[in-house]
Structures are given as C-alpha cells and as structure tokens.
Amino acid sequence: MGETGLFSALTEPERAALAPKLWALLRRQALLFTMDDSTSLPQETAERLYDSLSFTLTALVRARPDSRARLLREPDLCGLLREGQALLRERTARAQQLYAQALRTAPPLENRALLDTLRGLGRFFKEYDSYYFAQEIPCDIDYPLAEPVPASLAGVDYLTAYLERLLLENDFCGRFSPAAARGALSWCCPDWRGQLVNLYENLAAPALGLCVLGKPLAALRLTDADRAALLDRLDPRAAARRTAGELLLAAAEEAAHRLQLGPAGAAYLAAAARALAVRAAVAARSGDLRGAFPGPCT
C-alpha cells in the first residue's frame, strides 16, 4: 500500500512520529496472528497485515476526522484500531443488507456472469476478515458494471460501492418488461446470456435513443428509421445542433423523470449517457449508429 494510504494526509514530521507506533501495532497484530507460535512472518503476510492496519485506520480517520489528531496524540494505536474495526463491522452489516436487496431485486434476465457474481458475493460475508485482512475482497466479482467501482476502494468499501451501483442498475433494468429487455439485449449481443456484458448499459442505450426522439420507452426497440432520425439529430455538421452529449444528457433527465428514478438513479443514468455520447459521436461520423444504438434490421 503506497502513499494513498494512511500517510498521504500527514506531514513528514507527523509520519516520523507515527511510524514507531505503527510498527508496535503491526508487531502486536503479527503476534496475535501467529498466536505467539512464531516471532517472524513471511514478508508478504507482514505486508498484508500492514495494509489491513493502514486501511482500517484510514477508514476511521476519513469517517471521523477528529481521530486524525488522536493518531499523533495517543501513546499507542490499539484503541483507534478497535474503533476502526468496529466501523468496518458496521459497514459489513450494511453491505450485507445491500446484498440481500440485490438478490431480491435482480432482474429476471438470465445472464450467467450476473447470476454467478450474485451467488459468489455471498462468500464475502463468510470469509471477510476485518481483523487481519480488512483490505481484501474474498470473493470473485466478474460481472462488469456500467460505472466500474474505483480501484482506490478496497475491502468492504469496494463491495459496498459495487452493490450500490448494482442496485441502481437492477432498479433501472426492472423498469422494463423482461420480454422487451431480452429483445434489446439480443440485438446488442446474441449471446448476452453467456457473455460478460453489462445489461444496464445495453438497455440504457435504446432507452436514451428513444427519449431523444420523444418516443415511448417500453419496447426498447429502435428501428432503422429511428436510427436515421437519431443520426440527423447527432449530425455534427449542423452548427445549430446540440452535441451528442447535450442531447443524451437531456434524454437521461427525461428518461429518469418518465421512469421515476431517484436522484442516485438519475445521476447514474446521466453518467451512462455521457459514456454513450462518446460512442454515438464516433458512430455518427461514420454514418452508422448501429454500434451505439443496436436494434433490429427493419
């Protein structure tokens, strides 16, 4: 764990003051880990234990800024570590609630990666070790989100962010009939059930396209005529026209209103619209929007 960890917000003298206390804490943790049977550890294990301490104390300092001064003031860090571990246990409990919600709200769409990931996430709660290895994520998370979780997050924080985003995606996908959703997905990827594809963005694209055209969203179906009309709207040569980004962001706002999405869902859809706008602008230059707005050939 490098400078983005515990030490990133400290001055050089503060780091020098903290280092021996961190070492003492690591020593204590290592001896607890080995149950006093060993006085040494492999370097890799020592680094993992250290990263866990850093992650836990950083989580505490970020959640409770007054504890930053205590890091430097208190003679040892055991009390702060216990508070940090308690904080992580609270976060784990919340993540477990989010997970239960994700299982309940999963759209009835048979994507293998989504189903396997949902099942596999349960292992996190059995194996997550907030005491020794709090920064680790003991499960496989293969299903790709439309908005990936930042790699700077770790441990239960990563999982929580993943679940929060997945819930937003579940909610959006669940606003459409399974038949319409399956149809839209099959136009973007015939083997959407077996491939590692994100369902949300492949439903958001036709929904946003239909919104640009002022058409109903329910069928999630863009015809060739629809794409021609979209191409006309996205034509960059028309100086008075709005950019792809402006059009799609406005469409996202309209779609969020029509689908009655909450603020977080609306923001997530706006982010998807920004990503789609890049693809749409590129596709528009080639005169064929099928790559950005898949649909049946009509």
Added chain:
Amino acid sequence: MPDDALFSLGALQQAAALQELRECSEVTAPLGYTLSETEVRELAVCRTEALRGSGRVEFAGGVLRRLALRLARSPYADRGSFAAMLADLIEAFYFFKTETRDLLSDDELIELLGQRLDEDCGGSAEALLGLSWQELLYGRGED
C-alpha cells in the same frame, strides 16, 4: 508509509537482536559457551541476512536465545565453533520456517532442527540446510 519503510523499521529490531544475543551468551555461559562482542555483532548481521534471504520479517525476540540453548545441548556443540554453528542454525531456522510454510511453531522447528543436527547431520549445522523439508520432518532414510 512506503513499502520499504516497513522493513527499514525492522532495523529497530537490530538493536533488540544484539541485546538478545548478549543475553544468550549469559545463559549459555554456565554450559561452557560464550559469545564475544564481535561474534554477537556478526550473529546479528547473520540474522538480518537470514531474514532477508528467506523473505521474512521478525516481530519479536526469543528465537535466538532458544536456538542458542538448543545448540548448547547438542553433543556436537564445540566451544571453538559455537558462534559459527549458531550462525548456520539461525540461517536454517528462517529457511525452514518459510519452506514449511509456517506450519511449524518456532519451538517445534527449533526442536526438529536440534534432532536433525544430532541424529542425521553429525553435528554439522551447515548440513541442515541441505535437508529437504521432508527430511527435516521425518529424518533421513524414513518414508
């Protein structure tokens, strides 16, 4: 903290290792084995090298004293080469801690090393390093 700082903090352990080795000498003296200050310093360096070579970090003292005491009990221990034998034993200890994937406690490993030293290696602590982990656990010539 940059990664290498974690292990430069291990230098704090160097002073502790020197002190422990001096204390060892006091404990083994009644058995006829003492360590000069030069030997103490060389052994502390040897320990640091052994840790680095085996990819390990030491968090507490006590191992050096226990190794010295076990060596002092060996029928092959020799006053003239006690420091050299202890150096080899220290290297073997950390080597096998890693080879056996930390599945043996410090005490278990120290006792096994002592047994192999006396029963299979003819008192050669250097020869301990030539053992496989299976030979360490089960002795030579056994399945």
